[in-house]
Amino acid sequence: xxxxxxxxxxxxxxxxxxxxxxxxxxxxxxxxxxxxxxxxxxxxxxxxxxxxxxxxxxxxxxxxxxxxxxxxxxxxxxxxxxxxxxxxxxxxxxxxxxxxxxxxxxxxxxxxxxxxxxxxxxxxxxxxxxxxxxxxxxxxxxxxxxxxxxxxxxxxxxxxxxxxxxxxxxxxxxxxxxxxxxxxxxxxxxxxxxxxxxxxxxxxxxxxxxxxxxxxxxxxxxxxxxxxxxxxxxxxxxxxxxxxxxxx
Numbered sequence: 001x002x003x004x005x006x007x008x009x010x011x012x013x014x015x016x017x018x019x020x021x022x023x024x025x026x027x028x029x030x031x032x033x034x035x036x037x038x039x040x041x042x043x044x045x046x047x048x049x050x051x052x053x054x055x056x057x058x059x060x061x062x063x064x065x066x067x068x069x070x071x072x073x074x075x076x077x078x079x080x081x082x083x084x085x086x087x088x089x090x091x092x093x094x095x096x097x098x099x100x101x102x103x104x105x106x107x108x109x110x111x112x113x114x115x116x117x118x119x120x121x122x123x124x125x126x127x128x129x130x131x132x133x134x135x136x137x138x139x140x141x142x143x144x145x146x147x148x149x150x151x152x153x154x155x156x157x158x159x160x161x162x163x164x165x166x167x168x169x170x171x172x173x174x175x176x177x178x179x180x181x182x183x184x185x186x187x188x189x190x191x192x193x194x195x196x197x198x199x200x201x202x203x204x205x206x207x208x209x210x211x212x213x214x215x216x217x218x219x220x221x222x223x224x225x226x227x228x229x230x231x232x233x234x235x236x237x238x239x240x241x242x243x244x245x246x247x248x
Contacts, residue, residue: 019070020230024223034082037070038230071107073233080111089122102139117144152192162196170204177209
């Protein structure tokens, strides 16, 4: 275990953590709306990290460095966009997180909007979570509840803690064009999200038929292999993302 922890420290020291960027597009016109930063580590370090789960401080440092490196790389983008960063459930209650995420805006050339992706399982309408959201808002950080596979009543219960975006889990989206029950469910989720002024992102879109079905249902944004796998930032230099501020 000591050797495994040292390997992770080595990755931190040598900044071996890098990012790839996955495009999130506006389904209506296919324009890039933002990019999700996907962490990459050397294979040996990835295996080690999965084994070392007890050192929360080390995991915290790895997550922080990934976000910093991703923001530095994203500063090369020529047009303002949104940068989506996934949070671990254990980070949601961390007092330091809103401030460190806010600092990323300076690193990413100030013009990009930071978007914090919170696991849906970590969402709860209690004081500490409402305060956490408030601190993010104060720093102009947008919020996604990701991995959602529940029902419309759950979304309605979030009226006091509504996110800017709701990201549907791939299991909810895959094959939607071939199953009437699937598109009826997604239709109800989209309507419930509108009721709390929240835009919907469908994750895991692989086929054009599913994308077309989602367009017809009124889903605003999509992410998945159909629009491009995660790639180095150099793959996106020179592209023209959808202007920030045109979300709804």
